[in-house]
Amino acid sequence: MKLTNYDIIIRPIITEKTMNQMALRQYTFLVHPDANKSMIKRAVEEIFGVKVESVKTMNYQGKRKRVGLSFGKKPDYKKAIVKLTEDSKAIEFFEGFGA
DSSP: OOOOHHHHEEEEOOOHHHHHHGGGTEEEEEEOTTOOHHHHHHHHHHHHOOOEEEEEEEEEOOOEEEETTEEEEOOOEEEEEEEEOTTSOOOGGGGGGOO
8 A cells, every 4th residue: 555645644643742842843743553764754854844853653552442331442543753853944833832
């Protein structure tokens, strides 16, 4: 399956912790589970027009949830923290959220 840049980057993760990381030029995204670090780096650089220094990825298992007697499971997901270089511009998408 061929992934496009917009398939790789699903959405940004906006939490209090990720807002504090933006001061360190680190941005957090929910990414496709099959995407590797080089694919994520290329996608962020092409979509936002920035220079990426490093990418850290984390895989999460979905939690089990119970409703009455039946059990279900939330989907597994992958998260990526992207660090920009010092001479790179900031990602404009996050500018309206503060920090």
